[in-house]
Amino acid sequence: MSITVEIPSPLRLHSAGHPTVTIDTTRHPCTSVRDLLAIMADEYPRIVDSVMTEQQELRPHVNVFVDNENTRYTQGLDTPTPNDSTVTILAAISGG
């Protein structure tokens, strides 16, 4: 059982170029996006820092989707991450 995390291209420098990262949930029990990011922090700290502030809040111009649901409209970082789900990290449509 696993969760697939899709990494946006600007952050792939920090995932050794891989467009996805797979989290084995039998080894790393994971019930929410927050859990998932905590697990990822060991191996991919820069990615996690890019998604969350140091106060464990989602950055204002980053969106995280669980399957096709934007977690901003569900339970935020506490949104459940079922086994075999796909978590997608994307930059919001914003900038200057």
Added chain:
Amino acid sequence: MKSATSSTSSAGEVVLLVGTLKGAFLVWSDASRREWRIDGPHFPGESVYALAMDQRSGRQRTLAATRSFHWGSVLRSSDDFGKTWTEPDSHNVKFPEGLDASLVQIWQILPGRESEPDVIYAGVEPAALFESRDTGKSWNLVRGLYDNPDRPRWQPGGGGLCLHTIVIDPSDPKRMGIAVSSAGFYRTDDGGENWRARNVGVRAQFLPDKYPEFGQCVHKVVNHPARPERLFLQNHWGLYRSDDWGDSWTDIANGVPSDFGFAMQMHPHDPETVYIVPIESDQFRCVPEAKLRVYRTSNAGASWEPLTNGLPQKDAYETILRDALTADSFDSAGVYFGTRSGKLFGSSDNGDNWMEIAGGLPSIVCVKSAVVAPQTN
């Protein structure tokens, strides 16, 4: 510009570190400073509000504070003038977990005293000071300032609640000052444990109490290593000088077209000489009369003279921000500034004559300079 000496340079190349809203540029010339070569953009798409060159202990290290609009801010460095940059494994300047603050942006990087060659300071938004004692590998929040009882009443200025200025006493490792918009100028005499507002005589135009203990919107403070106790301050309305490390301030807006402005720069070799670029007002933040004029005092603010040779004196609706004015250390000092419209101007004769070095850059927010050994390419 070196942080703790007033040494002069007669040979070498000058590199301008130009930070913009869309990346950084390294702009090179030889000692003549007539022809310039632009290298960049570095970090395309990221804003770079703070740059510095650390030349202590034989280093030639460029420090760059980069901010992605989406992914946050990191401090990177290069020992080969931007051919390669460090890529930190994690965000290297950040508040401890559990505080009420998350890093928005690094506004200022200052290599510390020559006597402490591994110390670097960073001023950030939300307003706080960080210190590294290992040349930037790790950073710690200066809790003495963060825990200052005034802090909950500091108010953000137009650019956010930022600590944008750090000044040090090269001969006293315990003494330094910082400036925050809008909190004013603060000084520590005990190495950062305790900080006190030092704003007596500095006006807060936008508050009912025009002379509060703190709350002023200080835009820039500079001092000269040969006379560190003398400070010059560009305020949100007001030009001031202190001869006692900020204990008291005196108005020195003698003959300038406006005492509103952001940028301020010491002459590298003369503690009496300071440069500013006045802005018309807080409501219309362009140079007065659409004439691009740098003003120079050579007598510590007793009088100011406009420097205009080579600068546009008609239809120049330009804005120069707080860190976009700098000087190099050549015997005949180079003075440089960048505009929000992306023009970079320079003088190789202390500001007497100017040339446009570059136009069409992204909006410029930071210009620093260093004289380095000649490069092979």
